[in-house]
Amino acid sequence: MLPDWVYKKCAEVSAVHREAAIAQQAQLTKPTGALGRLEQLAIELAALQATEQPRAARVPIIIFAGDHGIVAQGVSAYPQAVTIAMMANFASGGAAISVLARELGSSLEVVDAGSLAEQEMPGIVTDKPRNGTRDFSVEAALTPEELAFAFETGRRAVARAEAHQPDLLIFGEMGIGNTTTSAAIAASLLGMSAEEIAGSGTGIDAAGRAHKARVIDAAVARHGVAGASPENILRAVGGLEIAAICGAIIAAAQRRIPVLIDGFIVSVAALAAVRLNPSCQPFLLPSHQSAEQGHRLVLRALNVQPLISLDLRLGEGSGAAIALPLVRSACALHNGMATFAQANVPDRPSGPAG
Amino acid sequence: MLPDWVYKKCAEVSAVHREAAIAQQAQLTKPTGALGRLEQLAIELAALQATEQPRAARVPIIIFAGDHGIVAQGVSAYPQAVTIAMMANFASGGAAISVLARELGSSLEVVDAGSLAEQEMPGIVTDKPRNGTRDFSVEAALTPEELAFAFETGRRAVARAEAHQPDLLIFGEMGIGNTTTSAAIAASLLGMSAEEIAGSGTGIDAAGRAHKARVIDAAVARHGVAGASPENILRAVGGLEIAAICGAIIAAAQRRIPVLIDGFIVSVAALAAVRLNPSCQPFLLPSHQSAEQGHRLVLRALNVQPLISLDLRLGEGSGAAIALPLVRSACALHNGMATFAQANVPDRPSGPAG
Numbered sequence: 001m002l003p004d005w006v007y008k009k010c011a012e013v014s015a016v017h018r019e020a021a022i023a024q025q026a027q028l029t030k031p032t033g034a035l036g037r038l039e040q041l042a043i044e045l046a047a048l049q050a051t052e053q054p055r056a057a058r059v060p061i062i063i064f065a066g067d068h069g070i071v072a073q074g075v076s077a078y079p080q081a082v083t084i085a086m087m088a089n090f091a092s093g094g095a096a097i098s099v100l101a102r103e104l105g106s107s108l109e110v111v112d113a114g115s116l117a118e119q120e121m122p123g124i125v126t127d128k129p130r131n132g133t134r135d136f137s138v139e140a141a142l143t144p145e146e147l148a149f150a151f152e153t154g155r156r157a158v159a160r161a162e163a164h165q166p167d168l169l170i171f172g173e174m175g176i177g178n179t180t181t182s183a184a185i186a187a188s189l190l191g192m193s194a195e196e197i198a199g200s201g202t203g204i205d206a207a208g209r210a211h212k213a214r215v216i217d218a219a220v221a222r223h224g225v226a227g228a229s230p231e232n233i234l235r236a237v238g239g240l241e242i243a244a245i246c247g248a249i250i251a252a253a254q255r256r257i258p259v260l261i262d263g264f265i266v267s268v269a270a271l272a273a274v275r276l277n278p279s280c281q282p283f284l285l286p287s288h289q290s291a292e293q294g295h296r297l298v299l300r301a302l303n304v305q306p307l308i309s310l311d312l313r314l315g316e317g318s319g320a321a322i323a324l325p326l327v328r329s330a331c332a333l334h335n336g337m338a339t340f341a342q343a344n345v346p347d348r349p350s351g352p353a354g
Numbered sequence: 355m356l357p358d359w360v361y362k363k364c365a366e367v368s369a370v371h372r373e374a375a376i377a378q379q380a381q382l383t384k385p386t387g388a389l390g391r392l393e394q395l396a397i398e399l400a401a402l403q404a405t406e407q408p409r410a411a412r413v414p415i416i417i418f419a420g421d422h423g424i425v426a427q428g429v430s431a432y433p434q435a436v437t438i439a440m441m442a443n444f445a446s447g448g449a450a451i452s453v454l455a456r457e458l459g460s461s462l463e464v465v466d467a468g469s470l471a472e473q474e475m476p477g478i479v480t481d482k483p484r485n486g487t488r489d490f491s492v493e494a495a496l497t498p499e500e501l502a503f504a505f506e507t508g509r510r511a512v513a514r515a516e517a518h519q520p521d522l523l524i525f526g527e528m529g530i531g532n533t534t535t536s537a538a539i540a541a542s543l544l545g546m547s548a549e550e551i552a553g554s555g556t557g558i559d560a561a562g563r564a565h566k567a568r569v570i571d572a573a574v575a576r577h578g579v580a581g582a583s584p585e586n587i588l589r590a591v592g593g594l595e596i597a598a599i600c601g602a603i604i605a606a607a608q609r610r611i612p613v614l615i616d617g618f619i620v621s622v623a624a625l626a627a628v629r630l631n632p633s634c635q636p637f638l639l640p641s642h643q644s645a646e647q648g649h650r651l652v653l654r655a656l657n658v659q660p661l662i663s664l665d666l667r668l669g670e671g672s673g674a675a676i677a678l679p680l681v682r683s684a685c686a687l688h689n690g691m692a693t694f695a696q697a698n699v700p701d702r703p704s705g706p707a708g
């Protein structure tokens with residue numbers, strides 16, 4: 001149903017470079033382990049990039065946008081027109097992720113993977129099989145062909161980015177209604193009720209959240225996708241931008257490009273990617289723990305421990321972009337610090353400490 | 355006992371600019387509150403800097419170094435000579451904080467506030483009343499005059515930095531034995547036992563930590579400083595670099611310069627500063643929660659909630675430097691995002707959300 005490449009094995013993590021990075025960390029002028037999780041991050045990145053000098057300098061940001069038929073059920077605090085308006089805002093530089101991309105020196109590509117836009121928008125790559133998904137409370141969101149197209153959308157975006165030799169990639173998303181879609185996918189993949197996973201999205205209240213959970217649970221039951229294959233779940237209750245990110249993650253990992261995982265929606269796409277092709281898992285790097293209720297559960301299922309937890313719940317890739325400087329610091333420290341020998345600093349005796 | 359300026363009122367936080375910043379955040383193209391703690395950070399910074407455009411661009415880093423007589427009691431995993439060796443490493447660019455300063459575009463000044471160095475070291479400002487503190491397990495660490503000198507050391511460093519119009523300041527420390535000194539100060543200020551506060555520092559084991567706690571408790575009892583005035587506590591069990599940071603924090607707040615608080619040792623200096631002059635409290639900005647046991651207790655007493663918790667325990671100002679990009683992101687987003695009106699994005703209806 002999905003293209004063959006989706007199931008092809010991702011790049012091998014380099015055990016040799018991991019060992020070299022561990023040895024390097026032990027020689028740097030600091031107490032062993034004193035840089036905590038930044039040490040682990042540098043070591044993992046060295047292993048993933050198969051290098052002695054892990055890098056997070058060139059980090060293109062790609063936002064995939066899509067609209068969701070499910071918003072007809074009143075699950076979002078914002079009108080559906082916001083998807084297209086925000087796509088224009090990304091392209092013209094006024095959105096949070098636009099500001100962050102400038103700060104980070106990152107390129108920002110916006111891909112219309114399935115919005116309701118009737119025509120091409122300036123500064124935006126249009127690459128979609130249809131305008132918006134169907135309302136999954138009444139029918140399957142996508143056909144098998146539309147789902148396969150969305151995976152190709154993701155792969156094509158990674159191929160464009162690859163030309164600029166990225167060290168990492170950040171994928172973001174925009175789509176009014178997509179926390180509902182993501183919660184439906186997560187509930188189906190994890191075999192949990194929507195009550196445990198659905199959050200307040202852009203800002204619905206408790207009653208709105210309860211309604212959203214009921215809509216999701218009814219749809220999951222209607223399509224019979226609790227515990228089903230990722231392909232069937234994505235077709236029944238998926239979103240075009242989410243499927244594109246799923247494809248993009250696998251395509252990146254196949255090209256040995258680690259991905260800094262953003263918030264709830266991107267994490268759900270990552271979970272679907274890992275279920276489809278487990279060999280992409282090591283290439284998922286942590287960024288943040290969002291305020292969205294289900295994010296913690298999805299990160300746990302991904303075995304990814306977030307670096308920051310600042311009550312962010314914006315999406316757009318903004319959480320990953322905000323966390324990127326931590327990865328850059330980890331790389332700079334790993335590559336730039338002096339060793340005990342170089343700096344002529346006495347290391348502690350190897351015996352028990354006093 | 356301390357110089358008069360220590361007790362002078364710090365700058366007023368601008369309520370007008372806080373209100374303006376809150377209003378600005380509400381107009382930016384994102385769901386209300388979706389940038390979580392970064393919104394609060396930008397708002398507080400606008401109020402502290404009394405500006406509509408909070409900034410964290412120019413952030414000099416100043417490291418205060420000192421040696422500690424208490425290391426004679428076997429409380430550290432590293433030999434005392436490491437203090438001077440690391441000062442040289444800071445100056446020659448090989449230490450973690452040197453690497454981070456380069457990454458951040460920050461100047462790095464190293465102040466010998468009381469190391470055992472017999473002569474001036476290249477690239478280091480010498481400004482100390484004596485070489486190292488006395489062993490506080492047998493006598494008071496400092497005389498009143500030496501303590502007052504250390505506060506002036508801090509004030510002079512801030513005055514030098516002020517010439518470059520800093521947006522924020524980061525203070526770091528170096529001193530083998532200074533987690534023991536800091537734990538003694540914190541235990542005295544908070545009226546708690548050292549067992550609750552003393553951590554493993556640069557890496558002592560459980561037996562070493564128990565020994566360290568016993569040494570501290572005995573000294574606090576000997577000097578009778580549990581719950582005493584900050585002046586008496588700093589004199590009895592203090593450190594020259596810690597007292598210098600305490601003075602520097604107050605001097606910065608008096609000049610309306612917020613301080614990004616580093617780890618356990620700097621936080622203890624900040625707690626002493628707040629006890630001496632409560633009006634400096636608003637100028638303490640959070641950075642990280644370290645792996646050092648007592649840090650959580652001290653941050654709670656300071657009413658400062660850390661931004662990151664990555665098991666860092668290096669000191670040198672490194673935790674604050676690693677967190678600085680988060681503050682920069684908060685400023686960039688506050689100042690650079692488009693409003694709903696500017697971007698022509700529909701804001702949600704003001705009624706209850708659906």
